[in-house]
């Protein structure tokens with residue numbers, strides 16, 4: 191059961207994360223438990239493993255939560271596990287003991303100060319993200335096991351870092367390939383977009399994802415995870431909403447960056463449809479949409495701006511080119 195505040199938080203998250211309502215609803219109570227002072231002692235306030243196909247909102251969920259809790263997506267201590275694939279790289283996280291080579295010049299990545307820096311005046315909880323955990327060397331998972339178990343981490347210089355006031359997110363696309371196969375043998379966007387048996391599909395995906403996680407991680411590691419959440423492939427309807435969010439973000443970005451030299455975009459419906467058709471990929475989720483926006487909208491726009499063809503206040507009409515294979519960007523007269 192969630193009260194009014196929980197419902198509000200879930201609503202704020204669902205404005206940002208489309209098509210993953212179960213995950214958002216599951217995360218909110220842990221945040222509230224922390225806010226109410228009822229989180230258990232001696233361990234992090236919440237430990238979440240986000241699974242599922244690429245480009246479905248796993249990493250974005252963590253940023254969105256930081257926006258909602260702290261007011262900015264930057265309030266996340268992000269550990270990119272791809273940078274810790276080798277055993278010796280893991281030492282960068284905790285620093286070398288005094289006297290060892292590199293003790294002075296290497297600041298550990300996981301210090302108390304770094305945790306405190308991602309808290310805010312609004313909330314004294316730190317969001318920590320171990321992104322793409324499947325890439326990490328085994329010693330990183332061992333280190334993490336200690337954090338999940340005791341809520342503390344001992345650094346190379348023998349000081350300890352407290353993780354009680356943290357929400358820890360692990361993301362991974364473990365099992366993504368099997369999931370893709372499971373989804374539809376005859377694998378195509380239309381098949382997914384028109385999926386009728388969505389609940390059933392999701393249950394199967396979840397099984398595959400969780401099984402892959404259990405193969406990869408030791409039982410004691412799995413046991414310390416509060417929630418394993420499997421993200422769904424995005425439907426056509428979700429992609430449409432995500433396009434709207436991204437176009438709005440682009441408009442905000444232009445307004446912020448250009449200041450009083452700001453201009454406006456006008457994107458007719460058929461141009462939006464073109465972007466969606468090109469940006470929809472079963473394989474890459476909304477990542478493909480981002481790439482499409484770059485290629486067909488942002489790059490040509492930047493070229494126009496560089497040529498001085500977009501005076502302040504202009505409306506740039508971005509319509510489908512007659513050939514139907516690209517957008518035509520035409521600066522119109524000034525906005526009223």
Ligand SMILES: Nc1ncnc2c1ncn2[C@@H]1O[C@H](COP(=O)(O)OP(=O)(O)OP(=O)(O)O)[C@@H](O)[C@H]1O
Nearest residue numbers: 206207208244245246247248249250363432476477
């Ligand atoms: N469900 C979603 N709602 C809103 N935006 C989304 C969603 N999924 C993806 N996006 C958009 O696509 C971008 C990439 O998504 P994200 O980084 O969250 O993917 P991911 O699930 O972490 O994938 P990977 O497994 O490859 O890391 C996001 O920055 C966001 O703009």
Ligand SMILES: [Mg+2]
Nearest residue numbers: 248249321361
């Ligand atoms: Mg990610």
